[in-house]
Amino acid sequence: MESSHRNLTQQVVHELGKSIFQGTYKVGDSLPSEAELCTRFNISRTATREAVKMLTAKGLIGSRPRQGIKVLDSKHWNLFDVDVLDWILIGKPDLYMLRSFQQLRLAIEAEAAFLAAQYAQPEDIKAIEDALVRMKDATNGEDDTHEADIDFHQSILSASQNPFFIQLKNFITTALKVNLRFTNRLKAVTLEEYQAHVDIFDNIKAKDSQAAFDGAMVTQRATLALINEQIQQFESKGDS
Amino acid sequence: MESSHRNLTQQVVHELGKSIFQGTYKVGDSLPSEAELCTRFNISRTATREAVKMLTAKGLIGSRPRQGIKVLDSKHWNLFDVDVLDWILIGKPDLYMLRSFQQLRLAIEAEAAFLAAQYAQPEDIKAIEDALVRMKDATNGEDDTHEADIDFHQSILSASQNPFFIQLKNFITTALKVNLRFTNRLKAVTLEEYQAHVDIFDNIKAKDSQAAFDGAMVTQRATLALINEQIQQFESKGDS
DNA sequence: ACAATAGTATTTATAATACAAATAAAAAAA
DNA sequence: TTTTTTTATTTGTATTATAAATACTATTGT
Numbered sequence: 001m002e003s004s005h006r007n008l009t010q011q012v013v014h015e016l017g018k019s020i021f022q023g024t025y026k027v028g029d030s031l032p033s034e035a036e037l038c039t040r041f042n043i044s045r046t047a048t049r050e051a052v053k054m055l056t057a058k059g060l061i062g063s064r065p066r067q068g069i070k071v072l073d074s075k076h077w078n079l080f081d082v083d084v085l086d087w088i089l090i091g092k093p094d095l096y097m098l099r100s101f102q103q104l105r106l107a108i109e110a111e112a113a114f115l116a117a118q119y120a121q122p123e124d125i126k127a128i129e130d131a132l133v134r135m136k137d138a139t140n141g142e143d144d145t146h147e148a149d150i151d152f153h154q155s156i157l158s159a160s161q162n163p164f165f166i167q168l169k170n171f172i173t174t175a176l177k178v179n180l181r182f183t184n185r186l187k188a189v190t191l192e193e194y195q196a197h198v199d200i201f202d203n204i205k206a207k208d209s210q211a212a213f214d215g216a217m218v219t220q221r222a223t224l225a226l227i228n229e230q231i232q233q234f235e236s237k238g239d240s
Numbered sequence: 241m242e243s244s245h246r247n248l249t250q251q252v253v254h255e256l257g258k259s260i261f262q263g264t265y266k267v268g269d270s271l272p273s274e275a276e277l278c279t280r281f282n283i284s285r286t287a288t289r290e291a292v293k294m295l296t297a298k299g300l301i302g303s304r305p306r307q308g309i310k311v312l313d314s315k316h317w318n319l320f321d322v323d324v325l326d327w328i329l330i331g332k333p334d335l336y337m338l339r340s341f342q343q344l345r346l347a348i349e350a351e352a353a354f355l356a357a358q359y360a361q362p363e364d365i366k367a368i369e370d371a372l373v374r375m376k377d378a379t380n381g382e383d384d385t386h387e388a389d390i391d392f393h394q395s396i397l398s399a400s401q402n403p404f405f406i407q408l409k410n411f412i413t414t415a416l417k418v419n420l421r422f423t424n425r426l427k428a429v430t431l432e433e434y435q436a437h438v439d440i441f442d443n444i445k446a447k448d449s450q451a452a453f454d455g456a457m458v459t460q461r462a463t464l465a466l467i468n469e470q471i472q473q474f475e476s477k478g479d480s
Numbered sequence: 481a482c483a484a485t486a487g488t489a490t491t492t493a494t495a496a497t498a499c500a501a502a503t504a505a506a507a508a509a510a
Numbered sequence: 511t512t513t514t515t516t517t518a519t520t521t522g523t524a525t526t527a528t529a530a531a532t533a534c535t536a537t538t539g540t
Contacts, residue, residue, distance in 0.1 A: 008523070013297075046525085050522095053293050054297035058298075064531075065530065065533095066533055078320065078407070079404055104402065107350070108347055163314060163340055164340055167317070284495040286496085289521085289522090303521065
């Protein structure tokens, strides 16, 4: 039995949300009617309707009398919602989705580094440094590389002191997880990658915002280039 | 009577959402209990609960038995939700909020221009150009400057072909509106500003992504610098 | 045959009531 | 004082009933 710590309504929200991103219900499709959802999940109309309302609030579906419940066009989806990002991940994103993540990551993380260099407080610097230490330890197998990596990027966003960048922690975290799916290296980050992180940190600590920006940008563009190569490879294979 | 085209639940969502961003209920505060909300809005528990669930889905509030309904910490708020952005605007954002908007705008719009140069389809180019024409007309008072400006920025985001950038249209639109609040120029954009837009468009059309990026970045950094000046002025005035 | 109209059926929207579950606060016991 | 038990309050879920919206059907008139 999964996620029984959540209440009924939230479980249904999760199930339906997953279904949408797994393609069970596509854009424009009708979901089962309230009545049918009740019987299918064996719950009351109250719980069903509340679940529907929550998905409505996240921009995934819309409901009108007689017309039923329909999946809205994806332009309405709140892609930066924590739950939605979870469902994207569960829905097994493809290479194109990975690229979309990386394209926005690049934009956000470079400027976040810039702002961190300007506005980071001592405790922010410490948080970044801590994550960095754990990354180094991880290269020796002493810690989880991936978690430390996530913490590193998250603490830079925090250091920006900007609520919008901070809210994008969810997005960046999911982006890193998607990335991991494709690169699926069994072990630590390379020393080269680690050094790039250190360089960015040094520039943030030194309050050299432009250097921090440039450093992050170079790293991110490199990652994006790799993804584009993979896509090109994939597409030429498909053409033959 | 306002917003009577929406159904009851959504009206309550709007009222409560507004209240939170207007400071009626602050982070950590309890909202009135379900029972009290029912009497206050003169609606059934059904409608009340559905409204609460929608705000919960947007990350604004949380509810637990006996503890009641509380405003969550702002780090949980879905700041990129259309409704939330509306409420931010209604809540009369200050200079610091304006800066936060601008900081993220800068990151997004520069890279969006970069991607637009790479991936824009003919119809995207046309949409950008159309907006540009309407902006020029607006300098002669023939059209609404602000709307044309919004369309210009939105169509660049569309041209990126990236769902995440496209979802950020709401954010950019709100950012532009917040900006307008502070600069509150009665009339058109200056010719200088207009020319900057044209330059970016030309580079996108010429598929020179780096130039498009640089052009957008310069413009955005200039805007940010202006805001920072205003903040500095404001802060020095407050110190005296 | 076609168009406008009226009627019907289906689905969501709202209301009202009842009870269950969680939990904070108070009372009792150790 | 500390722990346990009880109690009261609030949200969570279920059920039933009715209203409102609207797609579909039948009817009517031309």
